[in-house]
Amino acid sequence: MQHCDTLIAPRWCVPVAPAGGVLEGHAVAVSDGRIAAVLPLDEARARFQPSVSIERPRHVLIPGLVNAHTHAAMTLFRGLADDLPLEAWLHEGIWPAERRWVSAEMVRDGTGLAVAEMLRGGITCFSDQYFFPEIVAEVATALSVRAVVATPVADFPSAWADNATEYLQKGADLVHDPYADHPLIATAFAPHSTLSLSDESLSALRVLADQLDARVQIHLHESAAEVEVSLRDTGKRPFERLAGAGLVNRSLLAVHAVHLTGDELRQFAEAGVCIAHCPNSNLKLAGGIAPVDRYLKAGLNVALGTDGAASNNLLDMFSEMRSAALLAKGVSGDASALPAAGALSMATIAGARALGLERHIGSIEPGKLADLACVDLGTPNSQPVYDVVSQLVYATRADQVADVWVGGRHLLDDGRFTRLDPAAAGARADEWRARIASASAIQ
Ligand SMILES: [Zn+2]
Structure with a gap:
């Protein structure tokens, strides 16, 4: 035996x-x-x-579900700015809240709450892009969940960094060490969108990502307005600016990619770019509906993500699978588009592939984790x-x-957490609600 x-x-x-x-x-x-x-x-x-x-x-x-795109700490902003289009949601709701509230403590508590929600729903690996990524890595490690911790890159100041140089330096420190060969944590760079970076910063990011052999994930062509603003301010579509910086390659994870031209789609397929499709977030922010059936037929690897809890508002991959499958049918007019097995693949093996982890996770095969x-x-x-x-x-x-x-660690046993205290995570979230709600009432 x-x-x-x-x-x-x-x-x-x-x-x-x-x-x-x-x-x-x-x-x-x-x-x-x-x-x-x-x-x-x-x-x-x-x-x-x-x-x-x-x-x-x-x-x-x-296989454990792979959430290919989220902002875990934003669970603390769940329900704070609903029923707004993307640009108003960002400029009037989320960015002011982030400027006021984002801190290491907020990221620790928000990520803990998110991990409780995700594990309860079968998500064993999540790809996170948010401020204080070193705290996200700490929380994920402490709770024994797998995470791709992507470090933010932007020209604008935040509680984490003042300018692109500092973002890139702090990101490089995290990507290089101490998570180079960690059993649970992988790392990447995550510029918010091309709108938050100059061409010089995009080029500096590309040089650093090449040096460190790091993957890059970015919100790309999420809404028509994002493309219009880019054309107005730079004369180029976000895709063109990324391509110009040399970032359209097989290490790129394009998040959303709702609005791609046929030519951009062909270039993505030739370059081996992966897409993180976030159907519920796209619906809620009215950004549009990604033509996933076309992307799959073009040979693109399409993963699924929940996006953050401020734009969804659940971190629930069963809901994403169902929405992805139903929308693919509705948009294409073909009830056989994205069948159930395809949706499950997107939430597992395609997610693993999009994060560079397909040799380790995403299917139940001997030798895999x-x-x-x-x-x-x-x-x-x-x-x-x-x-x-x-x-x-x-x-x-x-x-x-x-x-x-x-x-191999049994983190949820017949519905009960073995390492995590969901009541404590909920109590901390309620303390944040009280602080944020009372400050909002004063303003
Ligand atoms: Zn996002």
Whole structure:
């Protein structure tokens, strides 16, 4: 008999790779934080002596969901500036709040709340871009969740840095060390958008990213207004400015990419650029609807993200999968556009690919890290189960996630957190609400 740390026996297992497969009556063996084997349950019982055995007879085991784009600390601004278009939301709602409230303490508490929400909904890896990224990395490490911590880059001053030179220097310090070979944290650069950077700053970013072999993620062509302002102020579309700086390459993650011309789409596909599609955020800010079906047909890797809780307002990848699939059909007029399996791939393996982590996470395959989520399909809204993947995308709520493992650590056990105190995270969020609401009332 071979020892393993954990043997998980769900009713179904959807490994995502190879695509389209649904295994019934199989088990997943986990050892040293990695997937040791995926095999029929009777074979697993004959082969493995597990330290812990988990049986989930109504459940489906899936790869942990990958949230390819968020601003975790913005959970503390959830509901603060709703029902505004993107530009007014930024200039009148969010940026004034950020100037007033962003601090290391705010990022620590907001990220803790976000991690509680994301883990509860089966998200095991999130890509974050926000101020005080070193605090995001600390919180993620302390709570044992996987994160891509992307450091902001801008010409404007903030509580974290005064100018582009300081942003780049502080970012380089974080990218270079101490997270170079960290088991949970990867790093990247994250300019907010081309509107917040001069051509010189974009070029300096490209040189630094090349030197450090770092990935770059940026909000790009999120709204028609973003493109218009860029044309007015610089004579160029944001895409052209990025391309001019040499940043349109396979290390780029273009967030949103709602408004691309056919030529820009071709150049993205040729360069191997990935897209983070955030359908609910795009809908709420009325930025438009990305033509995802066209992007997929062009061969682009399209991941899914929630964006921040101030523009969504949930960090819920089940909701994003459902919205992405429904919108793709509605926009294309083709009900077969983005089928359920495609939406699940976007939320798992495509997300991993967009973050440069596909060798490690995104599917249930031997040798990969054991980042897993187990979903209860026994609830009334998920019955009866003719098609497991269809059920996951079209008829599952985030709170049906029963178990979550990250690197083999059991962080959510039958609905209960093992390391995180959600009540404490909620209490700190309520303290922030009281401070922010009373200051808003005075103004
Ligand atoms: Zn965003």
